[in-house]
Amino acid sequence: LPHVEWSWPLLQKLLPIAFACFVVILAQSAATSRAYAAKYSDRFDENVDMVGLGMANLGAGFSGTFIVNGSPTNTAMVDGGGGRSQVAQLTTCVLVLLVLLFLTGPLAHLPTAVLSSIVFLVAVKMIDIQGMRRIFLEARAEFWVALLTAVTVVVVGVEQGILLAMVLSLLDHVRRGYRGNNSIIAADKRHKGWLTVPLSEPRQIAPGLLAYWFTNNLYYANAGQFAEEVLRLARVKGEVPLRCLCVQAAAIGDVDFSAAAMLRDTCKLLEAQGIALVFAHASPALREQFDRYGLTAVLGADAFYGSLRAVVEAWEHVPDAPEATPPNSPGGTSAV
Template identity: 45%
Template sequence: MTNNPFNHHSPRLLLGGILPLQRPQLAADVVAGITLAALAIPEVMGYTRISQTPVVTGLYTMLLPMLAFAVLGASRHLVVAADSATAAILAATLAGVAHPGSTAYVGLTTLVAVMVGVLLVLAAVLRLGFLADFLSRSALIGLLSGIGLQVAAGEFGGLFALPKQGSGALQQVLSVLPRLGETRTDHLLVSVAVLALIVGCRRYPRVPGALIAVVGAIAVSGLFDLPARGLPVVGTVPGGLPQLGLPPLAGVPWNQVLITAASCFVVILAQSAATSRAYAQRYQERCDENVNLVGLASANLVAGLSGSFVVNGSPTKTEMVDEAGGRSQIAHLSAALVVLLVLLVFTGPLALLPAAVLSAIVFLIGVKLVDLEGLRELWQLQRNEFLIALATAITVAQVGVLQGIVLAVVLSLIEQVRHTYRPRTRLWCPNGEGTAWQTLPVGPGRFAAPGIVAYRFEANLFYANANRFTEEVLAVVNQPDGPVRGLIVDASGIDDIDYSAGKSLQELAGELASRGVRTALVTASSTMVKELRSFGIGASANSVGTFPSLKKALHALEQALEPSSSPC
């Protein structure tokens, strides 16, 4: 990791992403901010194609929301602005209650941003930053990949000047094929040129391919008067500062607004936390997620009040700043100033921008979101989690983002319960030389000492796995390779026991006593000892006691038993 002079400072409640200043770094931060603006302005304009809102609302997300997070957030690195994931959620969940792009629809998107801000405020007050952990990294890979497929498929027809048809990603792609004869040649040529330019510039990360494409396309559009030739363009983009005001509240479909806000809230928690933690670890910094929630809440509140839509911590924009040398929110303040300049001076030329340019940019955004590397790594390392990611991606792409989020959370929790329900269990046994201990899978003939088995359970005991614990212990004691007269239960991997598991342990202790099997417990936790004894475990006449180590438990049990001839 890179050493950093800001290391080990406690997170601040104000200006945590800016202070303390390091003067030699200021110039690099300013340059990084200008680079961010050059790369991200075309991107956020593209996100408005996803969210189905006016182009200027994308620029608004890089003004007041970015300033708000810079002042109130804790992360020095996280860039908060428009994001493809939350933009896709807006379109997927609000399009059914208002016509996309209409005044009513835009009003709903601003109201959702305000509601997301309220939810984030509540999460910060209640210190619920830990909720981000309930969407696993594998589920997040699947979620973002599914959104990428959905976004790319939805814009595939736009590359050919064809309207989107179909409700799922696969249907949307297939619907284009029989309509290729309706393609506008000039529109397709612009799309192909923009795709080639942006992809070619990726070999040089600091070259703003999207910005070059936007500026070049505007110049060509004006020079050859492409709007007069019938080529679709963005049209008038309002200039000046955004107008502040409350979203309209009359006739609001609150049920849909709250569902949309809750969906965005979950994604923001998971994605922003994962990104801010990654960069805090990279630079050995502390980053309080609950303070970040305050920054994210303020960013979304001002987004809604300034006529924009939901903002989120963006991994791609954060990486843009980091690659450009930015190390604090000064870079983001610089980017906001560039956006302000664009709003005040350069919105006029944006009206000439061909729609094909935004279609190409959005298509590439979607393709980039499909995390093939993450999916490949999951396939190699954790097949079960790969299946979770794949199922989530397919659900998002074919059914919807909301359904994908629900499935991702449910599958993540099921996978965790599965690990706890069927944890790893082992038997302690001396190694071949008898000089050290080793753990082996549970099976017959594996003794810690003649007539004694040592069983280790590596998870908390609760109602769902208590029966498995009991059955496996009885199977170990009842093995055919020799009489088992002593049992050591290594409980050092158990941190908690619920009521159902405690009662099962009581019944197990009675069964072992009836078979004449003496027992000993291993745990170094005084809390666990107290909890076990509250159920009458570890202090009965059949037990020789509780010990902090396997060696001590084995010694005590050997003294309490007659020697036997069973080998290890």
């Protein structure tokens, strides 16, 4: 290995390059493996690929060779040549070794334009127009992410395009969870079951009991929406005063610090109005988070139920629960 004078200025030059290589290898290799696994309905384990690439790059570092990457162009060439097993990789290794030993002289005179055209033709075959059209029709936001990423890769560079795709995907994810399509689960007397209705129709699932269906994880971006909708539902005047508000928490897999603080404040505001806050379908992981944030102590250990039906049955056996039944207007979507 060459002797290197390690210094902070040298590290400042190397770290950005190393990080860019890491991002490109991670994103390109995972995307290539996933794409071809889906194409041939094969099983795909990213962890196995990452371990293999890590070991290969470790060997490359000690031997002074190029970094190892799951190259989309090389994969397309092998696939186009009919390679379907590791025999293709071994054959490629043998051919590369023969070229390095005996054909480097003739290849030295090969124009760069010829090499570029080979890579270009392989890349053109990887452009999936039908796939882009399908994304445009089915998921418009994801289409724009894919299009902007492709343009950035062509105009600026691969690593910049990958980083842009990561940022845009995260923003799109936050956008989806920021204003969730929440609803109310109400009683359906005609079919002796339940149905979902809009928040604008806050119908009680049982006298004095309202079921609120929240459809996302609870975090800083949508904590305000949760509090706003819950408190607005608590202020609705119905034929039967609201005594208990149940949150259908099947879709809530995580609660961050800001959302936990919001839940504490919301619980106190509801308690001041004589309304209990309970949760149905809270997963064990969610219960652990509630314990860690101290929410279980605030809500009470008996505020968690395994199902919405269990909440309704428990509420019907409350001694001083209201007996009047609110009207049940038609409309809505069936809920389980």
